[in-house]
Amino acid sequence: MTTQDQVLPDSVKGRSLWDDAFRRFKANRAAMISLIVLVFVAAFAIFGNYLTQWDYETVDWFALEDVEFYGKPAMTHPNEYAAEIGTAPHYFGTDSDGRDLLARLVQGSRISLMVGLMGALVAVVIGTIYGAVSGYMGGKVDSLMMRAVEILMSFPFMFLVIVLMAIFGRNVLLIFIAIGAVSWLDMARIVRGQTLSLKNKEFVEAAIAQGVRTPVIIMRHIVPNVLGVVVVYATLLVPQMILFESFISFLGLGVSEPQTSWGALISAGADSMRITPWQLIFPLLALTITLFCFNFVGDGLRDALDPKNKK
Amino acid sequence: MSSIKKIALSMAVAGTATFAISAASAATIVIGNGAEPASIDPGKIEGQPGGMVAYQLFEGLTALNSEGEVIPGAAESWTATENNTVWTFELRDGLKWSNGEDVTAADFEYAWKRVVSPELASPYSWYMSKAAQIKNAQEAIDGTVEPSMLGVTAVDEDTLRVELKQSVPYFPSVAAHYTMYPVPQEVIEEHGDMWTRPGNMVSNGAYKLDAWTLNEKMDLVRNTNYWDNANVALDGVTFLPIEDENSELARFEAGEIHVTATVPNAQIPRLKREFADEFTIYPNLAVYYYEFNTEEPPFDDRRVRKALSLAIDREVIVRAVTKGGQTPAYTFVPTFVAGFEAPTVAESSLNQIERDRMAIELLAEAGFGKDNPLEVDFLYNTSEFHRSVAVAISQMWKQKLGVEMNLQNQEWKTFLETKKAGGFDVARAGWGGDYNEASTFLDLLRTGHGNNDSNFSNAEYDRLLVEAARAENANEYYTKAEAIISEEAPLAPIFYYTRTRMISENVQGWPVGNAQDVVYVKDLSLQ
Numbered sequence: 001m002t003t004q005d006q007v008l009p010d011s012v013k014g015r016s017l018w019d020d021a022f023r024r025f026k027a028n029r030a031a032m033i034s035l036i037v038l039v040f041v042a043a044f045a046i047f048g049n050y051l052t053q054w055d056y057e058t059v060d061w062f063a064l065e066d067v068e069f070y071g072k073p074a075m076t077h078p079n080e081y082a083a084e085i086g087t088a089p090h091y092f093g094t095d096s097d098g099r100d101l102l103a104r105l106v107q108g109s110r111i112s113l114m115v116g117l118m119g120a121l122v123a124v125v126i127g128t129i130y131g132a133v134s135g136y137m138g139g140k141v142d143s144l145m146m147r148a149v150e151i152l153m154s155f156p157f158m159f160l161v162i163v164l165m166a167i168f169g170r171n172v173l174l175i176f177i178a179i180g181a182v183s184w185l186d187m188a189r190i191v192r193g194q195t196l197s198l199k200n201k202e203f204v205e206a207a208i209a210q211g212v213r214t215p216v217i218i219m220r221h222i223v224p225n226v227l228g229v230v231v232v233y234a235t236l237l238v239p240q241m242i243l244f245e246s247f248i249s250f251l252g253l254g255v256s257e258p259q260t261s262w263g264a265l266i267s268a269g270a271d272s273m274r275i276t277p278w279q280l281i282f283p284l285l286a287l288t289i290t291l292f293c294f295n296f297v298g299d300g301l302r303d304a305l306d307p308k309n310k311k
Numbered sequence: 312m313s314s315i316k317k318i319a320l321s322m323a324v325a326g327t328a329t330f331a332i333s334a335a336s337a338a339t340i341v342i343g344n345g346a347e348p349a350s351i352d353p354g355k356i357e358g359q360p361g362g363m364v365a366y367q368l369f370e371g372l373t374a375l376n377s378e379g380e381v382i383p384g385a386a387e388s389w390t391a392t393e394n395n396t397v398w399t400f401e402l403r404d405g406l407k408w409s410n411g412e413d414v415t416a417a418d419f420e421y422a423w424k425r426v427v428s429p430e431l432a433s434p435y436s437w438y439m440s441k442a443a444q445i446k447n448a449q450e451a452i453d454g455t456v457e458p459s460m461l462g463v464t465a466v467d468e469d470t471l472r473v474e475l476k477q478s479v480p481y482f483p484s485v486a487a488h489y490t491m492y493p494v495p496q497e498v499i500e501e502h503g504d505m506w507t508r509p510g511n512m513v514s515n516g517a518y519k520l521d522a523w524t525l526n527e528k529m530d531l532v533r534n535t536n537y538w539d540n541a542n543v544a545l546d547g548v549t550f551l552p553i554e555d556e557n558s559e560l561a562r563f564e565a566g567e568i569h570v571t572a573t574v575p576n577a578q579i580p581r582l583k584r585e586f587a588d589e590f591t592i593y594p595n596l597a598v599y600y601y602e603f604n605t606e607e608p609p610f611d612d613r614r615v616r617k618a619l620s621l622a623i624d625r626e627v628i629v630r631a632v633t634k635g636g637q638t639p640a641y642t643f644v645p646t647f648v649a650g651f652e653a654p655t656v657a658e659s660s661l662n663q664i665e666r667d668r669m670a671i672e673l674l675a676e677a678g679f680g681k682d683n684p685l686e687v688d689f690l691y692n693t694s695e696f697h698r699s700v701a702v703a704i705s706q707m708w709k710q711k712l713g714v715e716m717n718l719q720n721q722e723w724k725t726f727l728e729t730k731k732a733g734g735f736d737v738a739r740a741g742w743g744g745d746y747n748e749a750s751t752f753l754d755l756l757r758t759g760h761g762n763n764d765s766n767f768s769n770a771e772y773d774r775l776l777v778e779a780a781r782a783e784n785a786n787e788y789y790t791k792a793e794a795i796i797s798e799e800a801p802l803a804p805i806f807y808y809t810r811t812r813m814i815s816e817n818v819q820g821w822p823v824g825n826a827q828d829v830v831y832v833k834d835l836s837l838q
Contacts, residue, residue, distance in 0.1 A: 058710075064631045065630070065631050097632075097703065098631075098703075256718060257698060257720075275577065275578065275581055
């Protein structure tokens with residue numbers, strides 16, 4: 001075997017599924033641009049606080065005097081006296097409490113992106129393993145595990161969040177837990193379906209014939225083969241989670257003051273959009289751009305990883 | 312000939328029809344009521360939306376004029392004897408319920424005894440004992456005596472005699488409250504809880520209930536049996552229970568509402584510019600304050616409480632945050648309360664820089680400073696308004712005193728329970744006066760009062776209140792009691808509320824001088 005490998009010329013070397021996928025993904029312009037934009041969004045969330053001298057909780061008393069005029073987005077502080085004594089300007093304006101909107105948007109991006117990524121991560125880890133085990137084991141185990149998922153799915157989710165908030169009080173961690181607790185359900189179903197079609201394939205039978213133990217078969221042979229679907233679904237899950245957090249915050253159950261999130265910022269901005277439109281526009285832009293990009297990247301990945309697509 | 316006649320006739324009919332519609336709509340005022348009242352039974356009402364409806368449907372012994380002073384209502388005159396502990400009210404002649412029955416002193420007797428009966432479990436039953444101080448009221452509420460033992464008797468059809476357990480010189484102003492309105496015994500006994508439904512409801516005020524669609528609107532029409540009906544200008548009132556301030560304002564701007572319940576805070580600067588004549592601000596007999604949990608260390612130390620109170624720049628709060636024309640509050644009792652003379656307190660006599668310096672010193676004495684920051688768990692009920700105030704104050708405390716504040720908001724009912732259970736360091740609170748007298752505020756800090764959530768207890772303070780109730784001039788004692796509040800700082804008054812409404816230019820006679828916001832539509836007119 002080894003000698004044969006050595007004599008094979010480079011040109012004949014096979015292309016792996018992943019190589020193909022990567023090539024196809026690169027050819028998808030919308031997905032590539034989206035990916036670059038997402039990198040910028042992530043950079044904004046991580047390093048954005050260096051763009052302004054303000055932090056997300058300090059009230060600018062000058063701006064607070066009249067947010068409609070002194071809280072406007074500007075390159076120099078609109079309040080002449082404040083500008084004279086060297087008060088830093090607010091490039092994105094201030095919120096209605098006189099706090100720098102840019103700094104708050106950075107802080108909100110961190111929370112929202114974290115919620116999105118954490119939700120997707122929990123879904124990938126728990127959902128994949130749960131679905132693969134359920135699908136591969138089949139029979140009674142499969143029935144029991146899937147009924148459990150159905151019970152959890154039928155549980156009114158908002159109710160769960162409200163109960164959690166009422167018992168443990170406001171906490172960002174709780175939002176992660178609540179979102180993570182439900183996000184993996186769909187994933188488990190999808191992975192189980194994929195597993196069912198995989199488990200009768202020849203390579204699995206070969207593994208069984210060689211006496212490989214069940215956990216190893218699941219981890220080594222089933223899971224890697226469903227990853228394509230999982231990755232696609234995960235990218236689509238991220239915006240879903242972000243929207244979800246926005247929804248919770250919009251209802252006033254999300255992050256607590258002085259922290260914020262995109263949803264909380266949009267909710268506050270919508271209240272006063274007639275007089276201070278920038279408070280709505282900036283967070284809305286951030287949310288919309290991110291959601292679009294994640295969806296394009298998800299689309300691109302789906303096309304790229306589709307084995308029937310042999311362009 | 313006949314065809315001409317027909318045309319003339321049809322024109323005449325059409326003409327009257329149009330005229331009738333425009334006349335009817337012109338004489339009905341549409342008022343935003345903020346929320347759907349939980350009940351419109353005078354014995355069960357709590358809160359402004361229910362009160363607003365009751366003011367129109369019923370008439371008590373006394374009423375309040377546009378300045379908040381007592382005027383005769385259903386009673387024509389009254390006399391006090393035995394050092395203000397026995398009051399006798401003479402009813403007007405010819406008072407009728409909306410079903411044509413006579414209103415008699417017995418209706419008042421029935422209504423008041425009903426309020427203290429444990430079966431009704433009225434949320435305002437305390438009013439009969441704590442505010443009105445009627446004999447046996449507390450005992451009847453507790454169930455130790457029958458409600459029939461309450462110190463109120465109909466001597467004859469037109470005379471009502473009230474016995475109090477202690478002197479209440481301001482009893483007539485107490486009697487104007489909706490809890491003390493008469494109710495029709497026969498109707499209640501016939502329909503039970505359903506007596507407040509349209510069709511069943513009988514009332515004695517200038518208006519009667521015509522239709523009520525839950526969460527949509529409530530229509531009141533002229534009560535032709537009302538004694539002063541000839542002087543009532545408007546034929547009807549429509550109350551809209553719109554909770555969302557922004558949509559209420561939009562409907563006002565579209566001309567669908569004459570008077571709104573309130574206005575959104577963020578819109579005030581714009582409304583001041585664009586609706587200078589319609590936007591109305593007037594004082595409200597209510598105070599907005601932060602209370603400290605005086606049993607929780609380190610807030611059991613008066614220096615900590617006082618320092619936090621001093622560091623709040625109330626001028627900035629009312630000018631830049633609340634923006635509704637509120638007055639900064641340095642005493643718990645609003646300074647405009649009838650007869651009350653505020654003591655001189657550190658908060659009001661110093662300027663903010665001096666106050667801040669004093670606050671830093673006091674907090675340092677108590678062992679806190681920027682190197683050893685005080686941590687505060689702050690609790691407020693979910694509302695954009697309260698959040699804005701809390702954000703500003705937390706920043707003042709942080710920037711001046713290095714206080715780390717953890718803001719937590721809860722929905723109203725949970726919030727009240729958490730406060731009762733003492734699960735806070737500092738909490739947002741507000742208190743509206745039930746009558747125009749300082750004791751309606753000061754009573755709140757009495758040891759063991761049901762709403763004394765800061766669990767403040769001070770023997771000298773309790774003694775002053777007891778003596779005030781017996782004294783000829785109670786206000787001297789109120790001033791001393793207020794001085795104790797300032798010294799001990801169980802709470803930090805922040806501002807006195809104002810009421811902000813959009814009032815259409817067509818509406819004449821809105822009582823902007825009445826700090827309790829008691830509005831009788833019968834005194835209004837539309838142009």
